[in-house]
Amino acid sequence: MKKITLIAAFVLGSMALFAQTAWKNDKAHSHLKFTITHLAVSDVDGLFKDFDATIVSAKPDFSDAKFTLTAKVASINTENSMRDNHLQSAEFFDAANNPNITFVSTGLKKVAAGKYKLMGNLTMHGITKPVTFDLWYRGTITNPMSKSDDAGFKISGTVKRSDFKLGDKYPNAVISDEVVIAADGEFAKS
Template identity: 60%
Template sequence: MKKIFILLASAFLYTAASAQTTWTADKNHSNVKFTVTHLLVNDVDGTFKNVDATIVAAKPDFSDAKVAFTVQTASLSTDNENRDKHLSSADFFDVANKPTLTFTSTGITKTSDKHYALKGNLTLAGVTKPVTFDLWYRGTITNPMSKADDAGFQLTGVIKRSDFNFGSKFGAAMLSDEVTIKANGEFAKAK
């Protein structure tokens, strides 16, 4: 009987220790930004304001995190109405036919304190490719308004437009092939 009790207690402790927690992005404090170089001399920035993201982790340092996000491409803003219309067209995001940009992580490796290499699959304009981003876990705090735990993250990296056949009508002299991605997220712990 004592052995059965010990086995049950061990199973319970293992389950409790490995319980995963889901964290959901606060849309009011999260976004995805990009930067591309125009005509080889000037950076142009854009922001996606409608982002749904989740992080699932069992470890408090997020070293086992699984990250997923979906961006509504129609929420694009570059602070220029004509440019936004062009970027929404079939030349680029093709918002009418491909309304989302998605990322799903496939692995995470700690690179230093609170910094990780986050591997995953990025789908952009209907093309899915493996990418690696840098993920910075900025810390966890009790939100004074909601009294819930909030965690902050910043994701950064560089992708190539050509890998996704994105904006293929426009050569690197017009728009850089490399696009810098920066995402900031404030995530609330599920209750």
């Protein structure tokens, strides 16, 4: 009997030790934006209006967090419908055949208090490439409205559109190869 009690205590203790918490982005307080340079003289901003992101973590500082994101290509918005339709075409994202952009984290490296390098696989236009973003964990608070915990994150970095064969026929002088990514998210425990 003593042996069974010890085994049960060990199993329950192990489960508590490895218990993970899932977090989901609050769509009203989360944004996924990008900036690209046009003709080397002006920046064009855009965003994806429809995306879901989740975080799974067992540690309160999120140092073991796993991030996933799925954005609908059809939700791209640059405040110009002709450009948005062009970006959804086969020349760029090919939304008909590749309706989603996905990111799945593969690692997290702490560089300072609340600052990390977030590594993962980004899939766009049917092509998956490893990428690294800067991640800032802005803290966790108790939301005064919902009375539940909310955590804030800011992600930034640059990807090359040529890595994903987006707009191959457009040279860097027309549309910059480097695309700046900026995401800001508020996540609630799910």
